[in-house]
Each structure stands twice: as C-alpha cells, then as structure tokens.
Amino acid sequence: MNTLTVELAERSYPILIGPGLLGNAALLDEHVPRRAVLLVSNTTVAALYGAALKLALKDRPIIEAILPDGESYKTLATLARILDVAVTNRLARDCTVVALGGGVVGDLAGFAAACYLRGVDFVQIPTTLLAQVDSSVGGKTGVNHPGGKNLIGAFHQPIAVLADTDTLATLPPRELRAGLAEVIKYGLIHDAAFFDWLEVNIDRLLAGNPEALTHAIRRSCEVKAEIVGRDERERGDRALLNLGHTFGHAIESATGYSTWLHGEAVGAGMLMAAAMSRECGLMSATDVARLRALLHRVGLPIAAPDVSPAVALEHMKIDKKVKAGRMRFVLLKRIGAAIVTADYPPEALQTTLTGYFG
Amino acid sequence: MNTLTVELAERSYPILIGPGLLGNAALLDEHVPRRAVLLVSNTTVAALYGAALKLALKDRPIIEAILPDGESYKTLATLARILDVAVTNRLARDCTVVALGGGVVGDLAGFAAACYLRGVDFVQIPTTLLAQVDSSVGGKTGVNHPGGKNLIGAFHQPIAVLADTDTLATLPPRELRAGLAEVIKYGLIHDAAFFDWLEVNIDRLLAGNPEALTHAIRRSCEVKAEIVGRDERERGDRALLNLGHTFGHAIESATGYSTWLHGEAVGAGMLMAAAMSRECGLMSATDVARLRALLHRVGLPIAAPDVSPAVALEHMKIDKKVKAGRMRFVLLKRIGAAIVTADYPPEALQTTLTGYFG
Numbered sequence: 001m002n003t004l005t006v007e008l009a010e011r012s013y014p015i016l017i018g019p020g021l022l023g024n025a026a027l028l029d030e031h032v033p034r035r036a037v038l039l040v041s042n043t044t045v046a047a048l049y050g051a052a053l054k055l056a057l058k059d060r061p062i063i064e065a066i067l068p069d070g071e072s073y074k075t076l077a078t079l080a081r082i083l084d085v086a087v088t089n090r091l092a093r094d095c096t097v098v099a100l101g102g103g104v105v106g107d108l109a110g111f112a113a114a115c116y117l118r119g120v121d122f123v124q125i126p127t128t129l130l131a132q133v134d135s136s137v138g139g140k141t142g143v144n145h146p147g148g149k150n151l152i153g154a155f156h157q158p159i160a161v162l163a164d165t166d167t168l169a170t171l172p173p174r175e176l177r178a179g180l181a182e183v184i185k186y187g188l189i190h191d192a193a194f195f196d197w198l199e200v201n202i203d204r205l206l207a208g209n210p211e212a213l214t215h216a217i218r219r220s221c222e223v224k225a226e227i228v229g230r231d232e233r234e235r236g237d238r239a240l241l242n243l244g245h246t247f248g249h250a251i252e253s254a255t256g257y258s259t260w261l262h263g264e265a266v267g268a269g270m271l272m273a274a275a276m277s278r279e280c281g282l283m284s285a286t287d288v289a290r291l292r293a294l295l296h297r298v299g300l301p302i303a304a305p306d307v308s309p310a311v312a313l314e315h316m317k318i319d320k321k322v323k324a325g326r327m328r329f330v331l332l333k334r335i336g337a338a339i340v341t342a343d344y345p346p347e348a349l350q351t352t353l354t355g356y357f358g
Numbered sequence: 359m360n361t362l363t364v365e366l367a368e369r370s371y372p373i374l375i376g377p378g379l380l381g382n383a384a385l386l387d388e389h390v391p392r393r394a395v396l397l398v399s400n401t402t403v404a405a406l407y408g409a410a411l412k413l414a415l416k417d418r419p420i421i422e423a424i425l426p427d428g429e430s431y432k433t434l435a436t437l438a439r440i441l442d443v444a445v446t447n448r449l450a451r452d453c454t455v456v457a458l459g460g461g462v463v464g465d466l467a468g469f470a471a472a473c474y475l476r477g478v479d480f481v482q483i484p485t486t487l488l489a490q491v492d493s494s495v496g497g498k499t500g501v502n503h504p505g506g507k508n509l510i511g512a513f514h515q516p517i518a519v520l521a522d523t524d525t526l527a528t529l530p531p532r533e534l535r536a537g538l539a540e541v542i543k544y545g546l547i548h549d550a551a552f553f554d555w556l557e558v559n560i561d562r563l564l565a566g567n568p569e570a571l572t573h574a575i576r577r578s579c580e581v582k583a584e585i586v587g588r589d590e591r592e593r594g595d596r597a598l599l600n601l602g603h604t605f606g607h608a609i610e611s612a613t614g615y616s617t618w619l620h621g622e623a624v625g626a627g628m629l630m631a632a633a634m635s636r637e638c639g640l641m642s643a644t645d646v647a648r649l650r651a652l653l654h655r656v657g658l659p660i661a662a663p664d665v666s667p668a669v670a671l672e673h674m675k676i677d678k679k680v681k682a683g684r685m686r687f688v689l690l691k692r693i694g695a696a697i698v699t700a701d702y703p704p705e706a707l708q709t710t711l712t713g714y715f716g
Contacts, residue, residue: 076438076441087509087676115500115512118500118512145442146445147445147448148445150476152441153473154477155477
C-alpha cells in the first residue's frame, strides 16, 4: 500500500493507494470514525463492493443511500434524496458520509456531506480510475445544472481517501481509457518526465497492470496535491488542472452528458487546447503530435464531430472560467508546462473550433 | 453611521449600521463590486426598498430573484429557483449576490452564493431587527427540511453587511419584538451590563428610537462577532449563541414554522433554558425572574402551551446539537454567563418540559 498526504492549510488528509483496501477492517478503523456512517453508492458499485465494505465497517450503524447509476443523476434532486435519508434517519453531526463509487457518487456524497448540518465528515472510496486520480484531491463537490456542468457545489475536503486498485478490475475498459485521459493531463501540465513514462508504459496501463496503475495514480495525486496545496480555492494555479475542460465541458454539455464520458471529453479537449496553443505560437508541432499519438494509442476520441463549432462556443460561454466576460483558457507552452490566459488571438480559438468540431 | 469590523482568520468584513444606507450610492460603490449583481429579495421587501436600492446600484447589471415572503419558502426548492435564475442569466464567478430582506432571504441568498459556482461574493442588507443582530455575523446560511430547521446549509461569510435602521420603521411590531429576543440573548450569554441597559431602555427600543436601536444592534453584533471570531466553525464557544434554540427549534418545528416567529420561539426557549439552569442549581431564582419580567415587558410569549412535552422532546432530538446520542444544552450560570453542557440531571429537562409545554 502507498500512502500520500495531502497538505492543506486547514487540515491534511491521507490518500491510501493499493489492493484490498475496502475490505480491510483494521484500515477502516484507522480512517473512518467508529460512529454512524451514511454510505452513498450507486446500484452498480453497491452490488459489487457494498457487502465487503459493510462487513469491514463492522459494528458502526450504517444507513445507505443507493443511487441510480449515471451522470444524468448528478442533480440537485438526487442531492435532496441523500439529504432526506440523512434527516429521516436523524444522523447527527458526528456521522461520516462514505462515498463508494466513481466521480458522480463522490461529488454528490461530498456535496451532501458539505451541506448536511452545514458540514459533516466525509471519506472517499473512489472505484474508477478517473475518481481515483481526480476527485481524490481537491475537495471539489457538486452537481450539474441543465445549464452547465458542476455549476452548483461546495469545497469540502475528505478526512481520508481509500483508492482500492482492485476495483479497477471490474471497470469497463472504456472507463479505464477515459480515466487515463486525466492521468495524461498531469504529465502535460506539470511533469514532462511522467509524460515520457506514460508513453513507455501505456500498454501496461491499458492491460490493467497493478504496479503500473498504482504508480500512475500516485503520481497523478501527487501532482494534483501539489497544485491544490498552493491554491485550495482556485484563485490562481489551480486553474491549470482545468486543461482541456473548457472544450471538454462544452462537448459534454452540448451532448446532454449522455454520449461522451467525462474523461473522453477532457481527452479531446486537451488536444484542442494543445492545438490552440500551437495556433498561438506557444506549443511545438512535435509536442502536439506526441499528445495526439498517445491519446490515439489509449483509444480516446480526438475530435468532436457531433458538436458544431457554434454550439460548442455557446456552451463554453457559461463555463465557470469566464472572467469579466472574457473566456480564459489553459494553454500549453510545451509538454510539462501550462499557463492560464485570456490573452489569445480570437482566430486561434476559431481555427481550433473549426478544426475539431463537426 | 457606525462601523464594526468582524475579524476572521480567512477574511474580515465590515458591518455598517445606521439610517439611509441602502440608498447611498457612494457607500454601495465602496462595498458592492461594480460588476453583475444577483439581487435576492421577497415580494414584501422588494416593494418597499427594491427601487431605492437598484437606483443606488446604478450601472451594475442587475438580475433579480424575488421570492414569496415567509419561512415556509426557506427550502431546497426555493434555493433551486435562485440558482436557476443565476444559471439562466449566465452570471459569472465575479458576480455578487445581494440579499435584501430578513433572515429567510439572507439565509437563502447566502446559501445560493455559497453553492453557485462553488462560491461567489455575498453582501447582506438585512431589513429586520432579527437579521441585523443575528444573520449579520457568523456566516451561517441554509434552508429548512421538513424534518427540522436549518438542517441543510453552508458557512459562507459576506464581504459586507449594511444594516439600514430606516428599514425597521416598516417592520411589523410583532417582528420588532421577536428581534429583541435575540438582542436580550447577547446580554444573557455574555454581557450583564448590556442586559442592565436593556432593562432600562426596553421602552425606547419598543418605540423604535433610532439611537437606542443603533446601540442595541451594534452591541449585539459586537458580542456575536467576538464569539464567532473565537470559533468560526462552531467547534466550541460558538454554541453559546444557541441559547434558547434547542427549545425554540422544537417549538418551531412542532408547529410547522407557521405559528411562531423564530425570535418568539427563541424568547420562550431562553426562559426554558434559564428555568432548566435553575433546576440544575446553576442560575438564581432572581435572575430567572428578571429574564421573565423583561420578556414579558417586550410582549414575548414565555411558554409553549400549543406543543406537548413529548412532541417537543421528539423534535429536540433531531437538533444539530445532539452529539453521540446525548442532547447538549446551553445553560446559564447567571445573567451574562453561559455554558454548553450535556451533563445535567434528566429530571431538570423533564421538569422544564412539563412546566413550559402544553
């Protein structure tokens, strides 16, 4: 097992990475308070891992909120349903919300933990690669709105994260590939050597090699923790983590969150950001080609032919990164170095939109 | 005009107290960023003060969310409605939510500001005495749940509070009296001299004397700011502010939030807490009698004959102050000194319930 500590001003918490974590009672005793637990999961994941986790949580009173599976349920209505369960069962302020599932479950459970009694303890047990490398660090929680993704939410840090790599064995291959898009992102924005390592090890990762996955998860969390530690509330550097997300959110939003997986949209979005960086004279053509090749090997989509440039632009305008009316983008100077800027030639954006959207 | 600064670790903000504030464009320029404003109010208050405020906000783009008036609308559904207005109008992260109204408007608007894009700026313009002395300090926002009051919410500090004493002239006398219950609370828990001052000046306050009101508001905010400054997240001392609230919330919850005003319930609840303190051998009979006499002069209810002791107890158990299954109470050692404790003889609670509930 690998342990990583996320250092935050207010408080620090551990991320444990390795096999067999969610059935390890001794480990849970160390990280989940021995009081009432509100277990939030979805029908798919609860069927696979719910029993093992409940057994390991032993004599704690356990209340369950098992949600339908899917991004379309990441809404205020589902949040209300979780809160109803908490209130109906009279959970007190000393309870712990435990999220067992992917990003949707984690974001909903975390937001419920942030809101219930104005904040209770929260433990994450992410079961997808995307959630393990993304939601584990940063404390972002929330829900979607018909008008845009993650528009409603809170910052709420977990007290512990248990990333059990065994759960990746049951992950559909398409979701593993989507998770790898975010892993590649950490190399792109901060660590050229990690990007090199990914180019060498991508086939092992795709084959589900546990050691390779553990290294990739750990390095991804480290990079994210370093950036978030510098900027918990997204006033500056943290925005670098949004590489590919302005384009990606537009794809997801325009297609109703139903066609593309989040990681797939981010993957295509990163290539669009790289292409736009190239248009701005920032990134080399070689680096853009390396990224395109790696995404291709992973089997990720590298354009969004199902969304028109005009529709994409419309959806980008509601994105949270709009400041004083001007869209900001995360652009790449080269592999391993990113910047946030609102200073770019409008043609660079237009050319990218025309080149990558349908 | 009086100015008070609330000192908080993360950030400080000013509370301005005095007449003519909400129509003062120069003052608003100082405290409300000159960008888009989401003005949240209710139909009653918007009709009285909306036009003057909008005029003073001048050239800022103003989006309005005008809610129905009443505590029964302090729900997740109304929160969703405010957020819909924000999303539909594509308000960006640099917008400011301005709350114009009493506690319900302030709690809803503050929670919306906390959740929208995971947090935007928030300015409070409280128009009731209760909101001026209570919601102005502390950053508590939230909504009720059918199962209990304020069970869902967030801590979100405003960037400024403008307590315009002119607005109290249009406040129904019953609401002024209810607000005075919270004013009395600050004397009870922290400042015996202020309690003495209230005994001397209560008729001037009831008559709406502006100088007396300004002093009472200022001293109330100072006491609350001092306590909150020591304990922003309610881990310790801050719980003292809940004097009378465990009993009071039970009254409100049992009567469906429709019969009693919040301040009335807190007024009766404070006397119950004093009586229970007396039963525990803490407070003197003289001090209990002084409190009873002052509440009587204000014209506040001093018992809850419309709720049975058993029903009251049931509603108290869902209260947020339950820790590890044991109810905690704020009790009084004397006028000016309060403690939080879960250590009391069960008979003291039972005698109080029997003595003050129907």
